[in-house]
Amino acid sequence: MLSVKNLKVAYGGIQAVKGIDLEVGEGELVTLIGSNGAGKTTTMKALTGSLPLQSGEIEFVGQSITGRGAWDLVVQGLAMVPEGRGVFTRMTILENLQMGAYVVTGSSAKAQVADDIDKAFATFPRLEERKNQLAGTLSGGEQQMLAMARALMSRPKMLLLDEPSMGLSPIMVEKIFDVVREVRSQGVTVLLVEQNAKLALQIADRAYVMESGLITMSGQAKDLLHDPRVRAAYLGE
Numbered sequence: 307m308l309s310v311k312n313l314k315v316a317y318g319g320i321q322a323v324k325g326i327d328l329e330v331g332e333g334e335l336v337t338l339i340g341s342n343g344a345g346k347t348t349t350m351k352a353l354t355g356s357l358p359l360q361s362g363e364i365e366f367v368g369q370s371i372t373g374r375g376a377w378d379l380v381v382q383g384l385a386m387v388p389e390g391r392g393v394f395t396r397m398t399i400l401e402n403l404q405m406g407a408y409v410v411t412g413s414s415a416k417a418q419v420a421d422d423i424d425k426a427f428a429t430f431p432r433l434e435e436r437k438n439q440l441a442g443t444l445s446g447g448e449q450q451m452l453a454m455a456r457a458l459m460s461r462p463k464m465l466l467l468d469e470p471s472m473g474l475s476p477i478m479v480e481k482i483f484d485v486v487r488e489v490r491s492q493g494v495t496v497l498l499v500e501q502n503a504k505l506a507l508q509i510a511d512r513a514y515v516m517e518s519g520l521i522t523m524s525g526q527a528k529d530l531l532h533d534p535r536v537r538a539a540y541l542g543e
């Protein structure tokens with residue numbers, strides 16, 4: 307579904323991503339792990355058109371999306387939940403969800419959006435309880451729920467998640483990861499960037515390890531979970 311070849315991204319004179327290749331197959335849950343500053347978020351922003359590429363090629367569902375804007379990619383079925391959540395703080399939960407559905411068009415759009423809002427509230431009951439509350443007044447975990455629900459409102463073929471567990475309590479982290487599993491079970495392809503390497507490797511099919519702008523390891527997630535190098539570097543062993 308997603309193919310990335312020789313991706314390079316630079317900030318001024320700093321080479322943040324130094325030429326990486328990665329692939330995500332349809333229906334897969336693939337994780338990209340690494341330490342702070344490895345280039346994970348830069349990669350995600352480049353994939354979704356939020357940062358210009360220095361070089362490289364990105365294909366989504368067999369078509370080149372290199373240089374496409376983020377707004378266009380959402381229409382194509384590629385949605386991202388950014389690091390830091392990025393909710394519309396002065397809008398209510400309900401309005402945030404409606405914003406996520408702006409790409410849903412056609413004669414049945416109104417019914418589809420209403421149905422998707424019901425699904426979002428079924429997945430995240432806490433959001434329904436607060437649906438008329440301003441998003442900026444929610445806790446960090448609730449904002450993360452809302453950011454994920456809003457992205458799913460666009461009915462994406464593929465969902466990119468950037469550090470969904472950052473700053474959350476252990477209980478909330480478990481809830482978020484349960485939702486990631488559920489989203490994947492519904493047929494949505496997922497690329498997950500996550501600092502909690504253990505949890506990410508436990509739920510993923512395959513994984514890539516990124517260090518200093520390069521992919522240094524890749525393979526089946528269960529194999530990397532037991533790899534001594536990964537365990538020493540990212541699991542504190």
